Amino acid sequence: MLGERLRELRSARGLTLRRLADETGLSAGLLSQLENGRTDPSIETLRRLAKVFDSDLADLFREPDAPEVHLSRPGERLRMQAPTGLLTYERLTSGRGNFEMLRGVLAPGDTSAAEPRGHASSECVYVIEGEIVASIGGIDHPVVGGEAITFDSRLPHLFRNDGDIDAVILLAVTPPAP
Missing domain, CATH: 1.10.260.40 (lambda repressor-like DNA-binding domains)
Known part of the structure; x- marks a missing residue:
């Protein structure tokens, strides 16, 4: 694809x-x-x-012929690799283009990017396990398992794991952006 x-x-x-x-x-x-x-x-x-x-x-x-129903299975998902120390994502959604759902695992000490970046979208990050610090617009927001943070993605942002265990997150972005 x-x-x-x-x-x-x-x-x-x-x-x-x-x-x-x-x-x-x-x-x-x-x-x-x-x-x-x-x-x-x-x-x-x-x-x-x-x-x-x-x-x-x-x-x-974007996949113009993406199916109207998309089942995402472990091991079959597109993975977007990051350099060591940065977050690697698995795309959970199809390529229909209106929103994107990603799953990520942040190991202790890892970040989502080398530096905060903004883009024209809205995001919601849900922490499944562990905890992250969402640095948004220069302000750090601790987010623990079971919590979610939603924000205007035009604000420069990144996520980091300052904890001792992996942080597993779900990230929804609309519209999808770099």
Whole structure:
């Protein structure tokens, strides 16, 4: 699904894998693996691709033919890998484009991003297990298991785990954004 979308976007712009590699600073081999579904992309890789395609991150996942009913099963979900110390997400929703639901696990000491970022969306983060600190607009908000925090995503934000156990979160974003 993501690989097919990337191939479609690349072909629509008349780009070869080599040319796309040059424009993104990624290797042609990695791009080929992404298109063929043999590897999961990092969030930074997705951002580079979205920039070259002059779109947003959510557009990379938009699937015009996504089913009206989507069952998300463990082990079959798209994973968006992050560098060590950053949050890795699993996408729980289909690519229909109106909202996105993600599951993430923050290990102790991990954060969701290297620095706070904002984007034009609304978010709700529900903590299933453990606890996080949601830094939103420069203010830290502790959120423990069973609690949720909702905010305007245009405010620069990130989530971090200052605790001693993994924090498992559900994140809803509408509309989907990078």
